[in-house]
Amino acid sequence: MTSSHTTSKKYRARWIVPLCSPVVHDGVISIVEGRVAAVEPYQGQTDLIDLGDAAILPGLVNAHTHLEFSDLAAPIGTAGMSIADWLPEVVRARRLQQLTQDQRMAAILKGIDEVVRDGTALLGEIATKPWPYEAVAAQQSLASGSDLRIVGFCEVLGLSPGRSQEMLDWADTQIADGGNDRIEFGISPHAPYSVPPALLEACIDRARNHSIPLAIHLAESLEERRFIESGDGPLRETFESLGLPGLEQYPLAISIDQMIQRVATTPRGLLVHGNYLSADEIQSIASHRQRLSVVYCPRTHAFFDHAPHPVADLMAAGVRVALGTDSRASNPDLDLWNEVRHLLLNRQDLDPRDVVAMATLQGADALGQPNYGRLQPGSDGQLFVLRTAARTEASLWETLLDAQPTNLLGEL
Ligand SMILES: [Zn+2]
CATH class of the missing domain: 3.20.20.140 (Metal-dependent hydrolases)
Structure with missing residues (x-):
């Protein structure tokens, strides 16, 4: 998990799970000053960290x-x-x-x-x-x-x-x-x-x-x-x-x-x-x-x-x-x-x-904390990342038990 206070970072992953909106396949999430700035499909954005076979969830x-x-x-x-x-x-x-x-x-x-x-x-x-x-x-x-x-x-x-x-x-x-x-x-x-x-x-x-x-x-x-x-x-x-x-x-x-x-x-x-x-x-x-x-x-x-x-x-x-x-x-x-x-x-x-x-x-x-538990502009930018080989959204959920939590973001 990470927080990026003074930086702006973009992460690409096969799955982004915002919870408050539909799952994004091959998505990019931008974090600015510790908050989510955008969740969007990958459309050739540059300067990003590609997490590959992963699902990004909120902390x-x-x-x-x-x-x-x-x-x-x-x-x-x-x-x-x-x-x-x-x-x-x-x-x-x-x-x-x-x-x-x-x-x-x-x-x-x-x-x-x-x-x-x-x-x-x-x-x-x-x-x-x-x-x-x-x-x-x-x-x-x-x-x-x-x-x-x-x-x-x-x-x-x-x-x-x-x-x-x-x-x-x-x-x-x-x-x-x-x-x-x-x-x-x-x-x-x-x-x-x-x-x-x-x-x-x-x-x-x-x-x-x-x-x-x-x-x-x-x-x-x-x-x-x-x-x-x-x-x-x-x-x-x-x-x-x-x-x-x-x-x-x-x-x-x-x-x-x-x-x-x-x-x-x-x-x-x-x-x-x-x-x-x-x-x-x-x-x-x-x-x-x-x-x-x-x-x-x-x-x-x-x-x-x-x-x-x-x-x-x-x-x-x-x-x-x-x-x-x-x-x-x-x-x-x-x-x-x-x-x-x-x-x-x-x-x-x-x-x-x-x-x-x-x-x-x-x-x-x-808990009355609407900026947590979801990924949308303005919400908390601490992320929970799972390694997953799922290729379809259905299999993402079906194989969730096999997904491995990682502190990858914390190391970047
Ligand atoms: Zn108790």
């Missing part, structure tokens, strides 16, 4: 990460375990590690290097207190000359008022600060099992008042649904064993469908996971499709051995679906193209064109 969009876990060499726990069993493992692992602030920051910066190396141009990051965004911004400029853009969702949670107020205050400070030219802030009420309705409303207020995006983990597991709806089950047992306060607030008086309706009052809501959405809830999301998106994390979904994800039903209902890696606590790496590959291998009911759109255009729109 990828990873709509959901927790970079603070980027120091992990392997996921926490074992594949196939339940969320109720996994959460205490995460708590235990982090207690054992006793990360200092410097180590925690190093993990976040390591994650930034990793996503940039893998071709990500735009990131939706769950930012937890304290999140060193000035250091992150400095690292962004160092990382491979990349212009990674981050939407940092300030995470808020806590079943006791003291804890949650402290987090809200921190989120308010970050939001008031407003970020910088590479980072902007949103807010993330963590999940219905860690965020009581009053706290969710406080986050919704902030999203509305500041016109910022809101991300919430929702309908991730059956245990979560049971705890919210009945107040019992494995998640309650886990929380009791961890000694969490505030469990008397469950079951909640508000349903998941009502939460969806409330999040739909914000300008931009990202419902992360959505592994166990009912048909009615999918319809609710679809009725607010301008404002709501679902973020699907395919390999994390597979790690927990969930029932098949309703991604096809969501898309059939017209819901925007973005892709995320989630964190290295439940995924071996942060490479978004590996999520695409996973879907091409395991969800052959999905059209590869839709899968690529989820990894680019849909993610950018979910």
Whole structure:
């Protein structure tokens, strides 16, 4: 991947995939000052770099990460375990590690290097207190000359008022600060099992008042649904064993469908996971499709051995679906193209064109970043390049799994 700030470059390739317009066969893309200036057919243009058997895509969009876990060499726990069993493992692992602030920051910066190396141009990051965004911004400029853009969702949670107020205050400070030219802030009420309705409303207020995006983990597991709806089950047992306060607030008086309706009052809501959405809830999301998106994390979904994800039903209902890696606590790496590959291998009911759109255009729109995830004049000029032998557009999509991501442009 590359960005060319002070230069103007033209690349020719057998395929250009703008996402927002039809695929161009034997095309030329011009990048000026880090932005796309033109996408057009090859017509004898000169002074260009010919990439030959390649497809040029926009830089990828990873709509959901927790970079603070980027120091992990392997996921926490074992594949196939339940969320109720996994959460205490995460708590235990982090207690054992006793990360200092410097180590925690190093993990976040390591994650930034990793996503940039893998071709990500735009990131939706769950930012937890304290999140060193000035250091992150400095690292962004160092990382491979990349212009990674981050939407940092300030995470808020806590079943006791003291804890949650402290987090809200921190989120308010970050939001008031407003970020910088590479980072902007949103807010993330963590999940219905860690965020009581009053706290969710406080986050919704902030999203509305500041016109910022809101991300919430929702309908991730059956245990979560049971705890919210009945107040019992494995998640309650886990929380009791961890000694969490505030469990008397469950079951909640508000349903998941009502939460969806409330999040739909914000300008931009990202419902992360959505592994166990009912048909009615999918319809609710679809009725607010301008404002709501679902973020699907395919390999994390597979790690927990969930029932098949309703991604096809969501898309059939017209819901925007973005892709995320989630964190290295439940995924071996942060490479978004590996999520695409996973879907091409395991969800052959999905059209590869839709899968690529989820990894680019849909993610950018979910995050409210219309200059990313597409190639058109004015959009971000960081490119994701695949080596492919495809000679027809049909075979480009049919053989997408064989296409090899390359950092060729970064070396030019
Ligand atoms: Zn997450």
